[in-house]
Amino acid sequence: MLTCREVLDFLMAYVDGELPADEVARFEKHLAVCLSCVNYLASYRATIRAGKAAMRGPGTSLDKLPPDLVKAVEAARRALVQSGESE
Amino acid sequence: MAGTLNCMTPACPSPDPSQAEQAALLGRLRQGEDAAFRDLMDMAGGRMLAVARRMLPTDDDAREAVQDALLSAFRNLHRFDGRALLTTWLHRITVNACLMKLRTRRRRPESSIEDLLPTFLPDGHQTRPAEPWAPDRLERAETSEATARLVREKIGELPETYREILLLRDIEDLSTEEAAQALGISSNAVKTKLHRARQALRALLDPHMRADGGEAC
Numbered sequence: 001m002l003t004c005r006e007v008l009d010f011l012m013a014y015v016d017g018e019l020p021a022d023e024v025a026r027f028e029k030h031l032a033v034c035l036s037c038v039n040y041l042a043s044y045r046a047t048i049r050a051g052k053a054a055m056r057g058p059g060t061s062l063d064k065l066p067p068d069l070v071k072a073v074e075a076a077r078r079a080l081v082q083s084g085e086s087e
Numbered sequence: 088m089a090g091t092l093n094c095m096t097p098a099c100p101s102p103d104p105s106q107a108e109q110a111a112l113l114g115r116l117r118q119g120e121d122a123a124f125r126d127l128m129d130m131a132g133g134r135m136l137a138v139a140r141r142m143l144p145t146d147d148d149a150r151e152a153v154q155d156a157l158l159s160a161f162r163n164l165h166r167f168d169g170r171a172l173l174t175t176w177l178h179r180i181t182v183n184a185c186l187m188k189l190r191t192r193r194r195r196p197e198s199s200i201e202d203l204l205p206t207f208l209p210d211g212h213q214t215r216p217a218e219p220w221a222p223d224r225l226e227r228a229e230t231s232e233a234t235a236r237l238v239r240e241k242i243g244e245l246p247e248t249y250r251e252i253l254l255l256r257d258i259e260d261l262s263t264e265e266a267a268q269a270l271g272i273s274s275n276a277v278k279t280k281l282h283r284a285r286q287a288l289r290a291l292l293d294p295h296m297r298a299d300g301g302e303a304c
Contacts, residue, residue, distance in 0.1 A: 003211025
């Protein structure tokens with residue numbers, strides 16, 4: 001039987017589906033009897049989802065660049081072209 | 088360029104331009120058409136700034152990184168082989184510009200992550216058994232702005248190299264190999280650090296998310 005330490009060490013491979021089938025079976029045998037690891041696994045998965053939702057959810061994206069930044073980039077690009085550094 | 092990335096942001100406000108539209112724009116850029124660069128900024132600039140804001144601490148840094156990325160794209164158009172989407176290539180350039188900026192700003196020694204990792208008894212059991220997270224808090228984690236702010240704050244508390252890995256892999260959806268290449272470390276190091284970063288973020292969120300009360304958010 002795997003220990004909690006072994007389960008937590010290989011949790012990412014389990015979550016990402018990278019464990020071989022026999023290891024998955026050993027993993028799940030431990031989960032069937034260890035509530036702490038079940039809780040840890042659920043919160044580990046929730047952490048990944050929460051991170052994605054917080055950083056990429058509604059309100060975290062933009063349609064367009066602010067006009068002043070567009071102007072600044074255009075000016076810098078023109079300066080590059082004029083200095084011959086664009087190639 | 089290795090691998091293929093998905094849409095710059097899954098929650099992007101407008102759909103990705105089609106492959107054909109991107110190919111047409113690339114053709115105009117390569118012909119040196121002046122308006123094409125403005126169209127490139129219109130097409131991808133907002134998403135590039137969103138990426139930079141996720142990765143960098145201040146809006147000024149994010150704007151500078153986007154400017155650097157757009158100029159780098161302009162300079163290196165002739166190197167883009169067109170096998171990936173233009174938006175994918177620009178995403179990667181933006182990530183690299185952000186990493187460069189983080190490196191130039193990094194002055195403090197990094198804090199240790201060890202205190203945020205699980206500890207074990209000699210028999211391999213966890214020292215402190217993990218408690219369940221409250222279902223309603225889990226749901227809020229994906230819907231409430233207050234919880235999203237908390238999660239962003241806790242991601243910001245991660246030691247920087249771990250925060251970088253988490254952002255590249257879990258938020259920007261780079262593959263392990265792409266993240267390894269961007270950071271100049273091995274794929275195994277990316278995997279180890281990502282696991283630790285996720286565990287540390289879990290530990291930081293745990294007091295706020297537990298079903299047994301914790302610190303409600």
